Amino acid sequence: MSDRRQKARLKKINQESFGVNLGVQELDRLTQKQLETWVDQAQRRSQLGQLPTYIPQLAQVNSQEFVVQILTLEGKSYCAGDATLSFPLMSVIKPFLLFNRLVELGEDNVFQRVGVQPSDQTFNSLEQLQADDGWPRNPMLNSGALALAALLPGQDANSRCDYFCSWLNQYANCQLFLDQDILESVRSVPNPKNQALVSALLASGYVDDPDLTLDTYNQICCLSATILDLAQLGLLLVQPTDLQWQIPGRIVKALMMTCGLYETSGQFAAQVGLPTKSGVSGAVLSIIPQQGAIACYSPPLDPEGSSIGSLFLIEKIAQTLNLSVFK
Numbered sequence: 471m472s473d474r475r476q477k478a479r480l481k482k483i484n485q486e487s488f489g490v491n492l493g494v495q496e497l498d499r500l501t502q503k504q505l506e507t508w509v510d511q512a513q514r515r516s517q518l519g520q521l522p523t524y525i526p527q528l529a530q531v532n533s534q535e536f537v538v539q540i541l542t543l544e545g546k547s548y549c550a551g552d553a554t555l556s557f558p559l560m561s562v563i564k565p566f567l568l569f570n571r572l573v574e575l576g577e578d579n580v581f582q583r584v585g586v587q588p589s590d591q592t593f594n595s596l597e598q599l600q601a602d603d604g605w606p607r608n609p610m611l612n613s614g615a616l617a618l619a620a621l622l623p624g625q626d627a628n629s630r631c632d633y634f635c636s637w638l639n640q641y642a643n644c645q646l647f648l649d650q651d652i653l654e655s656v657r658s659v660p661n662p663k664n665q666a667l668v669s670a671l672l673a674s675g676y677v678d679d680p681d682l683t684l685d686t687y688n689q690i691c692c693l694s695a696t697i698l699d700l701a702q703l704g705l706l707l708v709q710p711t712d713l714q715w716q717i718p719g720r721i722v723k724a725l726m727m728t729c730g731l732y733e734t735s736g737q738f739a740a741q742v743g744l745p746t747k748s749g750v751s752g753a754v755l756s757i758i759p760q761q762g763a764i765a766c767y768s769p770p771l772d773p774e775g776s777s778i779g780s781l782f783l784i785e786k787i788a789q790t791l792n793l794s795v796f797k
C-alpha cells in the first residue's frame with residue numbers, strides 16, 4: 471500500500487473508532503527549529519552516560535550519534551540526525567513481542583505465562599524472578615520476554631525470528647532485518663544472567679526448551695531498524711491497522727507506561743506521562759496516544775540501561791507541548 475493510501479486509511483480508522491476527526495493536535499505544533507535546539511541539548515547531556523560493555527559491538531558504537539524521528543497521525547514527519555543509520559532494537563522489541571502474542575493467542579493464553587506487575591529490580595534480575603517463585607513479573611523484563619519468545623511459532627529460532635520480523639514488517643509498514651553482526655557479537659560473550667533466567671523459567675515450567683528460547687530471544691533483540699522504521703512501529707500501537715487490535719494495543723501501551731523503563735517507569739510516568747520503552751542499544755520509543763510516535767536513538771545509557779539523551783529529548787518535547795496522557 472502506498473504511504474498516502476496508508477495514511478488515508480489510518481485517518482479513516484481513527485475517525486471510525488473515535489468518532490471524531492482529531493484535527494491539528496499538540497504534537498503537530500512542534501517546529502523543526504525547536505526540535506533541533508533540544509537535540510543539541512540532549513546530545514550534550516547524553517555524554518554523561520555510559521555505553522554498555524556486555525555486548526562488545528554496543529561498546530564500540532559512536533557515542534555522539536543522535537537520531538530522532540517523529541510521525542504524527544495527521545501525516546507530519548520531523549527528523550533530525552542520520553536517517554540512514556540502523557541500530558538493533560534490543561529491548562524496544564519487547565512491546566511488539568507482547569503485541570504479536572496478544573493478537574495471535576489472546577489475553578488469557580498470554581497472561582498465563584507472564585504477569586503485569588512493575589518491578590523495582592533491573593531488567594535482567596534473577597533475584598526478582600526467584601522472589602516471584604519463577605513467575606516472570608512482566609513482559610518488559612528479560613524474564614517475561616523470554617517466556618513470550620517461547621510462544622513464537624516455528625521449528626527453530628531462525629524461523630521464529632523470521633516469522634516475527636515479517637509480521638511486523640507487514641503490519642507496521644517497515645523494514646526490520648536481523649543484523650547478523652550484532653547477533654554474532656551477542657553470541658560471542660556468554661550472558662550468564664539471561665542463561666540463569668531461562669533455567670529458572672524452565673524449572674518453573676514457563677519455558678520448555680531453554681536453548682531454543684534464548685536463541686529466539688537473542689535473535690529478536692538483534693532485529694534492527696532505521697529511526698523511521700522505529701517510528702512506524704510506534705504508529706502500529708497508536709493506530710492498530712485492524713480494529714480487533716485495539717485492546718491488545720491498549721494493554722501494550724499500559725505496560726509500556728508502568729514497566730517500559732524498568733525501575734524508573736513510575737518516575738517517568740509522573741514527569742512525562744507517555745508509554746515508553748528503552749533498549750540497551752540506546753533506542754527509545756514513546757507513544758503519544760491518538761497523536762503519533764517519537765523514536766529516538768542515542769547510545770549512552772543511564773544506570774538503569776536507558777538512553778540518557780533520548781529520555782531528555784522526549785521529556786522536553788512532552789512537557790513543552792503538554793503531551794502527557796494525564797491531563
Ligand SMILES: NC(=O)CC[C@H](N)C(=O)O
Pocket residue numbers: 559560561562593594612664688691748749750751775
Ligand atoms: N535492556 C535490554 O535492551 C536488554 C536486551 C539484551 N538483549 C539483553 O538481554 O540483555
